[in-house]
Amino acid sequence: MGEKLRITRAAELRTLGVFRDFIDAACKPRGIDAPTCYDLKLAMDEACTNVITHGYAGMNPGSLMLDLEFDPQQVVMTITDFGHPFEPYEPPAPDPSAALEDRPTGGFGLFFIYRTMDHVDYQTTEEGNRLTLTKHFKKVPA
């Protein structure tokens, strides 16, 4: 069983910075390489922004929980919320070569999550909406 860390904050945009710092502070002492740490922050940013802007839309925002579990070869990042379910299905890849006016609004966030993470799972239960993101990594030699 890996080492587990948790932080819980209100689902609001200022929480993103707190979560980014939390991921940084968790990764560095455990020798997680910088690109992995960056990808975790990127995926967290995109997923949590969706929850904040869509999941809790129209209500006084509840909690956002960020869990990190470190195994020898991978980190499992779980984001739990209690808002409206918002399943981050894998979108078609955006076409960056298309003219700006022809591109749909948004869509890059989920694309980034699926591109940067090795496994994505989403479940809605009585415990809340739980997005589980798994990322394999290489340890930085001490």
Add this chain to the structure above:
Amino acid sequence: MAPDPEELSVSQLIGDYALPISIHGINGLPDDAKRRIYRTLIPSSLLTRVGISPITWKGPDGNRPVVLVAEPDKGLVNLSIKDSADATDVFFCVELADNAFNGIDLNLLLLNDPTSPRFRTDYDDASKPTYFGTVRRNLAEEERAMGAGLAPGQIRASLSASKLFFQQLDTFLSFLSHHAVSLEPLTYASAWVFERRGFAYMRGHQLMDDIHREFQPGGRLHAALDGSTPFRQPDQWRTVRGRAWAIQDGILSVLGTRWNDVRMVKQVGHHAGVNTFPDAAY
């Protein structure tokens, strides 16, 4: 998905142990079976400290001061206890109900110290019920209760047994294969207690953060502690109870809101780690 309550049977109990069982399902069982199951909701030490048997629910005088209401065809259970047959108030009461999402709600939890002084905050001057001060208020009694260290909604001092109860509730929910319980905290003080017991917010986390921020010196709630009523004294921002009484008194109107629509959830076996009032004094 919860099973059809009518189908709850021994064969199901020995079948898929991961399938959640509803309160409605338990209520359809024979009385003795219900009693065996719901007995696990009451911490034994709460009963034995007033001489009630945790098994038979009989008190020292042979009466049964534990009342179980678990009607068939209803997804609600209410358990209440008096410390003696002639007591007017219950000192323990818990009410659980099935919710629309196949989960379970904690509708009510009362943990009152029966030996502590009684305050008539639950009735107004005309003897109409105040419903914990949510519908009407008995200002004189509330002021006395506040002075005695009670929080809004309380008629007596707390039994200080919420930690014990929630450990018991976790076990009960595991037995039913439920993963969480949700509730609506009556007051700011009760929300703070539930945070300490491991609850997170389905709604209202941002409100709790706003309250904490605005009670700091320079904040709008801090400024509204102007001594205009007994419940808005300048030092009240420092404590959970002080804030709770000011909120009971309607101070959130300066933020354009009120204490409403806060909902919390506890995951069985997990502590959410929420703390919206760091280094709080109760």
